[in-house]
Amino acid sequence: MRHFDLVIIGTGSGNSIPDERFAHLNIAIVEKGVFGGTCLNVGCIPTKMFVHTADQAAAPANAKKLGVDAHLDGVRWPEIRDRIFGRIDPISEGGRRWRAQDNANVTVYEGTARFVGPKTLDTGTGETITADRFVIAAGSRPVIPEVADIEEAGFHTSDTIMRLERLPQKMIILGSGFVATEFAHVFASFGVEVTLIARGDVLLRAEDAEIAERFTEIAKSKWDVRLHRKAVRAERTGDKIRLHLEGPDGAEVVEADELLVAVGRKPNTDLLDLGKTGVALHADGRIEVDEFQRTSEEGIFAMGDISSEYQLKHVANHEARVVQHNLLHPEDMRKSDHRYVPAAVFSSPQIASVGLTEEQARAKGIRYVTASQAYASIAYGWAMEDTTGFTKIIADPETGLLLGAHIIGPQASSVIQPIVQAMSFGLDARSMARGQYWIHPAMPEIVENALLSLPLD
Numbered sequence: 001m002r003h004f005d006l007v008i009i010g011t012g013s014g015n016s017i018p019d020e021r022f023a024h025l026n027i028a029i030v031e032k033g034v035f036g037g038t039c040l041n042v043g044c045i046p047t048k049m050f051v052h053t054a055d056q057a058a059a060p061a062n063a064k065k066l067g068v069d070a071h072l073d074g075v076r077w078p079e080i081r082d083r084i085f086g087r088i089d090p091i092s093e094g095g096r097r098w099r100a101q102d103n104a105n106v107t108v109y110e111g112t113a114r115f116v117g118p119k120t121l122d123t124g125t126g127e128t129i130t131a132d133r134f135v136i137a138a139g140s141r142p143v144i145p146e147v148a149d150i151e152e153a154g155f156h157t158s159d160t161i162m163r164l165e166r167l168p169q170k171m172i173i174l175g176s177g178f179v180a181t182e183f184a185h186v187f188a189s190f191g192v193e194v195t196l197i198a199r200g201d202v203l204l205r206a207e208d209a210e211i212a213e214r215f216t217e218i219a220k221s222k223w224d225v226r227l228h229r230k231a232v233r234a235e236r237t238g239d240k241i242r243l244h245l246e247g248p249d250g251a252e253v254v255e256a257d258e259l260l261v262a263v264g265r266k267p268n269t270d271l272l273d274l275g276k277t278g279v280a281l282h283a284d285g286r287i288e289v290d291e292f293q294r295t296s297e298e299g300i301f302a303m304g305d306i307s308s309e310y311q312l313k314h315v316a317n318h319e320a321r322v323v324q325h326n327l328l329h330p331e332d333m334r335k336s337d338h339r340y341v342p343a344a345v346f347s348s349p350q351i352a353s354v355g356l357t358e359e360q361a362r363a364k365g366i367r368y369v370t371a372s373q374a375y376a377s378i379a380y381g382w383a384m385e386d387t388t389g390f391t392k393i394i395a396d397p398e399t400g401l402l403l404g405a406h407i408i409g410p411q412a413s414s415v416i417q418p419i420v421q422a423m424s425f426g427l428d429a430r431s432m433a434r435g436q437y438w439i440h441p442a443m444p445e446i447v448e449n450a451l452l453s454l455p456l457d
């Protein structure tokens, strides 16, 4: 049985760990799918390339209120799809080739890894290997909900929807989180009639309640949004797919050309038989790790979606850097920093958030104040004739330290970054607002004004 110094399972963020500082180690990398993982192949990167294209497609309709009569002549789906994947697929293939052929100290196994004993791994290629140390970076995959006949009817997930042969006329999206609302924006902007099916009373319900309510209001004006619905059965009739729902008015059926399922992602731990090597799991299936990304088994680290509370690429990247350091310096380990993890939903409008929501602050019994500022109240908001966007900041009234921030509106994902910086480095609201220049008349003025209107003690 071949023995390695280090085995890495998963080529998403885990693949960034071995650099030239690991040249003295004999390393195996095991990958069951496409090289490069979720973000590169079916996640952040292609979705945002589609989102940017969708923003362009939506621009003519949005320009009308500014007095510009533009018209969207068409969307060349196959060309868009092939442009995007024509860029991504070679990166994945190049990464694979580099690891498999050009890295003298790395052996790539292309199979589904599964533990068969303590630190003993069946690589799914016919070869079983052992190692001193492991990094489990095997990510997550889409949850398939229990809807009768859904497999027979046929559906897409985020793994397949971006490679459609042709643009459908109608699409049903089951779910109301990040994936559902980003793809609703993409496909609706390309002219697809989108029906969004949500269980709760708002979309994006993990967001601050005021933000989720505002987003839901806007979404209802653009898409067919059905709230309080449970999908019970799917059915294929010729070219169409029908989804049977139960809702406040009883049973109903929606019909479309395609169904996209986007109801969350689950960690890939079930594929790994981790009990065989003694790695402990949380009740939700994630691997338990400590602040150094160590699992319950000595020498086995885990990182990214398979262990993290946050299914976000910037978190997986951060944890990969921590694991990298801790593998190289076991006598001087670093901790992961999960204090202020921001996230953005690249839908339309965009949403960005960091820290506590108002509901979380209340539930924790924390004393707080809030201030909200509309895009419509700042100069650039006038320029855009924005009527729906706002920034909400939550702060400690005594110290002025920021507890959370929530933004809905244009470029929210960029506008929030100075707040993430202030929170990370302990800058209070007054110092942040008045201790620096804010470019006039740029969008971050919305943050400056919100900070200034916080009713601090």
Ligand SMILES: Cc1cc2nc3c(=O)[nH]c(=O)nc-3n(C[C@H](O)[C@H](O)[C@H](O)COP(=O)(O)OP(=O)(O)OC[C@H]3O[C@@H](n4cnc5c(N)ncnc54)[C@H](O)[C@@H]3O)c2cc1C
Binding pocket: 009, 010, 011, 012, 013, 014, 030, 031, 032, 033, 034, 035, 036, 037, 038, 039, 040, 042, 043, 044, 045, 047, 048, 111, 112, 113, 114, 137, 138, 139, 140, 158, 179, 268, 271, 272, 303, 304, 305, 306, 310, 311, 312, 313, 314, 315, 316, 346
């Ligand atoms: C549609 C979509 C859009 C997203 N957009 C964003 C975004 O805009 N911003 C953001 O921050 N995050 C985004 N994310 C989340 C982000 O993609 C993930 O958080 C991140 O990719 C997780 O990285 P990872 O390294 O933990 O796992 P992955 O990148 O999923 O890598 C895990 C790898 O392990 C392999 N694997 C699994 N099991 C085994 C096994 N048993 N044996 C061998 N190999 C195995 C998998 O095939 C995979 O290649 C998005 C996700 C999706 C689905």
Ligand SMILES: NC(=O)c1ccc[n+]([C@@H]2O[C@H](COP(=O)([O-])OP(=O)(O)OC[C@H]3O[C@@H](n4cnc5c(N)ncnc54)[C@H](O)[C@@H]3O)[C@@H](O)[C@H]2O)c1
Binding pocket: 145, 146, 174, 175, 176, 177, 178, 179, 180, 182, 197, 198, 199, 200, 204, 205, 231, 262, 263, 264, 265, 310, 311, 312, 343, 344, 345, 346
């Ligand atoms: N821009 C980004 O950073 C980005 C983009 C896409 C995905 N992601 C990451 O990937 C994760 C997964 O995305 P997602 O949208 O699949 O999950 P999500 O957790 O964001 O949302 C899932 C939604 O599905 C709903 N749901 C669950 N079961 C359901 C059912 N049976 N029927 C109907 N609705 C149901 C939930 O109420 C929830 O609103 C996200 O949580 C996020 O961390 C990030």
